[in-house]
Amino acid sequence: MRVALASGLSLAASAALAQTPELTIYTYDSFVTDYGPGPVIAAAFEEKCGCTVSFEAFGEGAALLSRIRLEGARSEADIVLGLDTNLIAAAAETGLFAPHGVTPELDMPVAWDDPLFLPYDWGWFAFVGNVGDDFPTSFRELAESDLQVVIEDPRSSTPGLGLVYWVEAAYGDEAPEIWAALADNILTVTPGWSEAYGLFTEGEADAALSYTTSPAYHIVAEGDETKAAMAFEEGHYMQVEVAGKLAATDVPELADAFLAFMLTEGFQSVIPETNWMYPVTMPEGGLGAGWDGLVTPETSLLYSPEEAAARRDAAIEAWRTALAR
Amino acid sequence: MALAALALVLGPLAAVGLWAGRAGMPTPGDWAAFRFTLWQAAASAALSCALAVPLARALMRRRFPGRKAFLSLIGAPFILPVIVAIFGLVAIFGRNGWINAALAPLGLPPLSIYGPQGVILAHVFFNLPLACRMLLSGYAAIPGEHWRLAEALSLPRFRFLEWPMLRQRLPGAALLIFLICLTSFAVALTLGGGPRATTMELAIYQALRFEFDLGKAALMAVAQCAVCLAALGLAGRAALAPVAAPGLGLQARLPPGPLWLDAGVIGLAGLFLALPLAAVVASGATWIFDLPPTIWWAALRSIVVALAATALAMAMALVMARAGGRLAEVAAALPLSASSLVTGTGIFIILFRVIRPEALALPATVLVNALVALPFAYRILRPALAQVEADYGRLADQLGLGGLRRWRLMLVPLARGPIGFAAGLIAAMAMGDLGVIALFASQEQQTLPLAMSRAMGAYRMGEAAGAGLLLVLLAFGMFWIFDRGGRDVRA
Numbered sequence: 081m082r083v084a085l086a087s088g089l090s091l092a093a094s095a096a097l098a099q100t101p102e103l104t105i106y107t108y109d110s111f112v113t114d115y116g117p118g119p120v121i122a123a124a125f126e127e128k129c130g131c132t133v134s135f136e137a138f139g140e141g142a143a144l145l146s147r148i149r150l151e152g153a154r155s156e157a158d159i160v161l162g163l164d165t166n167l168i169a170a171a172a173e174t175g176l177f178a179p180h181g182v183t184p185e186l187d188m189p190v191a192w193d194d195p196l197f198l199p200y201d202w203g204w205f206a207f208v209g210n211v212g213d214d215f216p217t218s219f220r221e222l223a224e225s226d227l228q229v230v231i232e233d234p235r236s237s238t239p240g241l242g243l244v245y246w247v248e249a250a251y252g253d254e255a256p257e258i259w260a261a262l263a264d265n266i267l268t269v270t271p272g273w274s275e276a277y278g279l280f281t282e283g284e285a286d287a288a289l290s291y292t293t294s295p296a297y298h299i300v301a302e303g304d305e306t307k308a309a310m311a312f313e314e315g316h317y318m319q320v321e322v323a324g325k326l327a328a329t330d331v332p333e334l335a336d337a338f339l340a341f342m343l344t345e346g347f348q349s350v351i352p353e354t355n356w357m358y359p360v361t362m363p364e365g366g367l368g369a370g371w372d373g374l375v376t377p378e379t380s381l382l383y384s385p386e387e388a389a390a391r392r393d394a395a396i397e398a399w400r401t402a403l404a405r
Numbered sequence: 406m407a408l409a410a411l412a413l414v415l416g417p418l419a420a421v422g423l424w425a426g427r428a429g430m431p432t433p434g435d436w437a438a439f440r441f442t443l444w445q446a447a448a449s450a451a452l453s454c455a456l457a458v459p460l461a462r463a464l465m466r467r468r469f470p471g472r473k474a475f476l477s478l479i480g481a482p483f484i485l486p487v488i489v490a491i492f493g494l495v496a497i498f499g500r501n502g503w504i505n506a507a508l509a510p511l512g513l514p515p516l517s518i519y520g521p522q523g524v525i526l527a528h529v530f531f532n533l534p535l536a537c538r539m540l541l542s543g544y545a546a547i548p549g550e551h552w553r554l555a556e557a558l559s560l561p562r563f564r565f566l567e568w569p570m571l572r573q574r575l576p577g578a579a580l581l582i583f584l585i586c587l588t589s590f591a592v593a594l595t596l597g598g599g600p601r602a603t604t605m606e607l608a609i610y611q612a613l614r615f616e617f618d619l620g621k622a623a624l625m626a627v628a629q630c631a632v633c634l635a636a637l638g639l640a641g642r643a644a645l646a647p648v649a650a651p652g653l654g655l656q657a658r659l660p661p662g663p664l665w666l667d668a669g670v671i672g673l674a675g676l677f678l679a680l681p682l683a684a685v686v687a688s689g690a691t692w693i694f695d696l697p698p699t700i701w702w703a704a705l706r707s708i709v710v711a712l713a714a715t716a717l718a719m720a721m722a723l724v725m726a727r728a729g730g731r732l733a734e735v736a737a738a739l740p741l742s743a744s745s746l747v748t749g750t751g752i753f754i755i756l757f758r759v760i761r762p763e764a765l766a767l768p769a770t771v772l773v774n775a776l777v778a779l780p781f782a783y784r785i786l787r788p789a790l791a792q793v794e795a796d797y798g799r800l801a802d803q804l805g806l807g808g809l810r811r812w813r814l815m816l817v818p819l820a821r822g823p824i825g826f827a828a829g830l831i832a833a834m835a836m837g838d839l840g841v842i843a844l845f846a847s848q849e850q851q852t853l854p855l856a857m858s859r860a861m862g863a864y865r866m867g868e869a870a871g872a873g874l875l876l877v878l879l880a881f882g883m884f885w886i887f888d889r890g891g892r893d894v895r896a
Contacts, residue, residue, distance in 0.1 A: 150754065273862065
């Protein structure tokens with residue numbers, strides 16, 4: 081009898097489990113690490129939705145998009161989280177994403193009206209160097225200085241692409257000239273952000289292309305105040321990270337609920353000190369100590385998705401020819 | 406077996422090409438990448454082999470305390486995960502590295518590692534030990550009696566004993582190194598100093614990931630395969646076939662050269678190979694005891710993957726190396742030149758029609774790692790088994806030794822050294838590989854290299870350094886066990 085009861089219970093439990101809807105989110109690697117936002121956010125959303133959230137991680141933003149394009153409409157993904165504005169045009173072109181139908185109120189330096197994608201965090205690109213060094217205040221000053229910086233390759237990394245857009249947005253036709261002047265300050269070019277930032281923290285380079293928020297990690301997580309971002313007077317290019325719902329999802333309501341949750345306290349308050357970016361809606365308590373002293377540029381540069389897509393090849397080619405000499 | 410290996414390379418490549426159906430035209434940048442890829446691979450292979458000859462000779466001439474440990478240790482650079490090796494090299498040869506720190510007080514100009522010289526330096530660091538070990542096993546295969554005979558008859562030993570062996574082994578070693586360097590990605594980019602040092606593999610990465618131009622990626626992978634076949638043809642022409650030279654198993658020993666020369670060669674090579682390793686140990690040592698449980702689980706998964714890949718690759722390589730032949734030669738070279746990114750994507754495209762690829766993440770990783778390791782195992786085993794067959798094959802035939810008994814009584818005992826070396830190499834390489842798993846794995850399936858790369862991507866540079874050291878220790882441990890298990894007593 082006891083055995084029968086026990087097996088009956090476990091049958092009921094597994095039946096309940098089978099009915100629990102599952103929300104599958106594709107994202108990039110660092111989002112799902114133990115110290116990334118993924119685990120906390122999954123737990124917070126599961127509490128509300130009566131569903132299970134499973135993350136699948138694929139490299140970084142561009143790798144994530146190519147994965148979705150490979151899988152097409154048969155993808156198991158319900159949400160893709162981790163593209164940025166430079167990838168939106170290509171993502172929209174696939175026709176795989178459905179409109180979110182939300183008019184969000186956001187705390188961002190730029191307006192947002194994309195029908196398919198909603199932002200969940202953002203930051204400004206910046207060179208991060210060691211406090212005490214003479215920081216240049218523009219690309220021209222950097223080019224004239226002796227500083228040796230590491231940058232990422234725009235052909236394999238989203239920050240690298242962001243830097244190319246940054247120079248393009250700030251200097252337009254003069255961009256090739258700026259790159260030529262910068263050539264002797266570029267110690268090397270790495271495939272991704274990790275290698276570049278690692279070379280900087282190991283002391284090999286004076287600075288690396290990262291974000292204005294990177295020093296917050298060192299202050300908050302390591303109590304290290306020796307790293308700072310360089311403020312450039314021509315303004316800083318932004319990275320806005322977005323998520324979208326797949327048209328072929330089998331749980332559309334759940335996906336909508338997640339996108340709505342993404343803009344609320346439960347998600348946004350986790351972002352700053354796990355993803356080290358700015359939240360798109362300011363949490364109630366504001367940002368913690370350690371974020372106060374960060375560089376906050378007055379001018380924000382950002383191309384619309386269409387403009388970014390149109391300029392991409394020429395901007396990368398200008399970068400390549402100037403540095404290949 | 407050879408056909409299966411070929412199908413595993415060409416099938417995914419075809420899948421990628423067919424998926425796309427069309428391809429973007431190569432740009433001027435792609436052609437520049439093609440030229441740079443070829444010349445850096447050729448230069449790296451030539452330099453590694455040229456340096457390996459004096460090193461192997463010096464090691465054959467001298468017996469000194471710690472020689473065995475030295476032979477194991479110089480196997481280590483080859484098995485370092487790429488990113489770990491880059492940071493190790495930068496710590497020594499970089500702008501703020503140990504060497505420049507030593508040069509500055511002397512008023513000497515700083516060395517720069519960034520540029521083609523850095524790429525080649527790194528490739529020599531990886532591959533000099535491999536070439537050296539391949540030559541050492543060649544030297545060990547020259548019977549001791551022959552040395553004595555040559556000495557008694559006052560024959561020029563280099564011309565009659567060493568040169569034929571080098572002609573037999575060097576082309577294979579050079580080919581292998583050329584093919585490894587052909588698909589260099591992170592090393593070429595990070596140490597190359599910028600877009601001048603762009604390789605084909607970066608162009609493939611860009612086409613696959615950034616432009617989603619699968620056709621172009623497949624086209625470039627085909628170009629890499631064509632280069633591989635051409636190199637294979639060249640190496641085949643240059644190589645000599647082994648001739649029968651059975652001996653009584655007396656220790657081979659070269660007459661000693663000048664002490665300063667041998668000590669100098671061994672000392673310099675030892676420093677060149679060991680210093681970056683020391684830097685890796687130094688940077689990871691403080692972190693290795695504080696690694697979170699997820700890292701340890703990832704390490705366990707990596708060990709299982711590595712052992713499975715080793716078993717699979719060794720089984721294929723032994724069968725293929727025994728039979729030899731043109732098909733086996735091709736099948737044992739192509740996997741190296743086929744970009745693992747393209748192979749991985751192709752496998753994904755094929756699997757995705759049938760099953761959720763995540764379900765097969767680890768088996769797929771085992772398969773691709775075994776495939777990539779196959780050329781190494783083949784190149785190490787083929788000359789050894791061919792030599793054994795040349796020496797004792799006819800005797801074995803007369804005795805009617807066939808099938809498994811031939812393996813058990815003749816081939817395995819006489820080729821123990823190379824078999825152990827090959828197995829150790831494969832296990833260590835599979836341990837450190839990040840190529841394929843990243844295309845498939847979810848959080849629950851991550852291997853140690855993937856966990857390390859994810860830690861780095863999330864600012865955890867210290868944890869990544871600790872995980873890197875753990876990876877090196879595990880990979881080296883596996884290499885050491887297999888290698889020692891089979892260590893050629895004569896080497």
